[in-house]
Amino acid sequence: MTSNVPFCVPPLTGGVPDAVVKVLDSRWLTTGPETAAFEQEFADYLGAAHVVAVASCTSALELSLRAMGLPAGSPVLTPSLTFCGAINAILHAGHRPVFVDIDEETLVPSPETVAAAAARVKPAAMILQNQGGYPVDVPALTEAAGLDRSRVVEDAAHGPGAARGGAPVGSSSYAACFSFYATKNMPIGEGGAVATSDEEFADRVRAMRLHGMSKDSWKRYLPGGSWRYDVKAVGLKANMTDVQATIGRAQIQSLPGWQEEREQIVARYDEALAGVSGVVLPQRNSLDGVRHAWHLYQVRVKDRDAVGDELQAAGIGTSVHFIPANQLTAYKEIVGADECARVPVTDRVGEELLSLPLYPGLTADDQDRVVAALAEAMRTRAMRTRS
Numbered sequence: 001m002t003s004n005v006p007f008c009v010p011p012l013t014g015g016v017p018d019a020v021v022k023v024l025d026s027r028w029l030t031t032g033p034e035t036a037a038f039e040q041e042f043a044d045y046l047g048a049a050h051v052v053a054v055a056s057c058t059s060a061l062e063l064s065l066r067a068m069g070l071p072a073g074s075p076v077l078t079p080s081l082t083f084c085g086a087i088n089a090i091l092h093a094g095h096r097p098v099f100v101d102i103d104e105e106t107l108v109p110s111p112e113t114v115a116a117a118a119a120r121v122k123p124a125a126m127i128l129q130n131q132g133g134y135p136v137d138v139p140a141l142t143e144a145a146g147l148d149r150s151r152v153v154e155d156a157a158h159g160p161g162a163a164r165g166g167a168p169v170g171s172s173s174y175a176a177c178f179s180f181y182a183t184k185n186m187p188i189g190e191g192g193a194v195a196t197s198d199e200e201f202a203d204r205v206r207a208m209r210l211h212g213m214s215k216d217s218w219k220r221y222l223p224g225g226s227w228r229y230d231v232k233a234v235g236l237k238a239n240m241t242d243v244q245a246t247i248g249r250a251q252i253q254s255l256p257g258w259q260e261e262r263e264q265i266v267a268r269y270d271e272a273l274a275g276v277s278g279v280v281l282p283q284r285n286s287l288d289g290v291r292h293a294w295h296l297y298q299v300r301v302k303d304r305d306a307v308g309d310e311l312q313a314a315g316i317g318t319s320v321h322f323i324p325a326n327q328l329t330a331y332k333e334i335v336g337a338d339e340c341a342r343v344p345v346t347d348r349v350g351e352e353l354l355s356l357p358l359y360p361g362l363t364a365d366d367q368d369r370v371v372a373a374l375a376e377a378m379r380t381r382a383m384r385t386r387s
């Protein structure tokens with residue numbers, strides 16, 4: 001029997017449907033007690049002081065930048081190898097993206113590439129991204145940028161489960177932004193969160209996720225609540241609903257087990273693909289104390305687009321993370337060709353990255369099919385170049 005192997009099937013914890021029905025029956029449909037409970041539970045999972053749940057990671061990034069109160073048009077460092085949503089967040093917050101190149105092994109900026117970008121344009125802030133689940137060295141990169149930690153936003157969309165020196169990503173961050181999008185390690189469908197060590201910053205983000213209305217304005221419809229509010233800073237409409245939050249509360253129970261499953265699947269891929277020539281495996285990044293979240297299993301292959309098409313034809317779903325932002329039309333127009341030509345490693349490596357199926361519940365049989373299809377694509381390629 002051959003069925004397709006999709007790129008991702010989001011795992012669902014038993015009990016989610018009942019929890020959703022319970023929230024619907026309570027008639028509290030938007031931000032409320034479930035959201036507050038989810039924030040506490042996600043903060044406990046991370047070991048973070050404060051978590052503010054929001055609509056998406058993209059809005060978490062924009063809210064974090066807005067809550068920093070930077071002057072309009074500030075230069076903000078960002079890897080170009082990232083999701084377009086992160087670049088949009090910089091632009092919607094009224095700032096200017098400055099592209100940082102990556103280190104070829106880790107696929108994230110290094111102190112050298114950050115320092116080079118910061119020497120070109122003095123940054124007001126920086127977004128860092130845990131590409132594929134690799135926990136970036138935030139203090140080292142912050143220092144290389146010459147920034148205070150209160151000017152660094154971590155795009156931790158790939159981060160839940162990752163840790164450095166025993167400290168989970170987001171546990172001690174000034175602003176770590178998480179995604180609960182359907183394909184992410186902690187799927188709700190849609191949703192995001194900001195984790196922060198700073199109470200005042202948390203309060204600003206909390207107000208700004210709901211138009212900038214004063215803190216806890218969601219309580220105005222509770223018994224004894226007041227209709228009075230003030231708007232001190234212009235915010236977004238980017239709150240999380242209790243329906244999302246109750247899904248999150250159930251999903252988070254499964255997250256530690258899912259992370260272990262991801263590690264087992266990765267070990268299996270590593271072993272099975274080790275002998276396939278032409279495939280560069282993801283770096284183990286086996287520095288002491290680094291725990292990878294394994295959000296993605298990204299291999300590198302020449303002729304990536306054609307290899308991806310062949311896997312597709314064999315019923316194997318793949319994806320690419322990411323098309324570098326400096327290659328996308330809108331950003332080329334906004335930041336200019338010069339700025340877009342400053343990330344050569346990203347351009348070269350970005351062409352070769354291919355993400356294979358990786359999700360809890362992926363069976364060994366399905367993994368074997370992925371490996372066989374990739375090996376076949378590489379074999380025909382090797383024969384063609386020989387003849």
Ligand SMILES: *Cc1c(COP(=O)(O)O)cnc(C)c1O
Binds near residue numbers: 058155178192
């Ligand atoms: C998915 C993703 C985002 C956006 O997350 P949303 O919750 O969909 O807004 C941002 N950055 C990275 C690196 C991502 O992978």
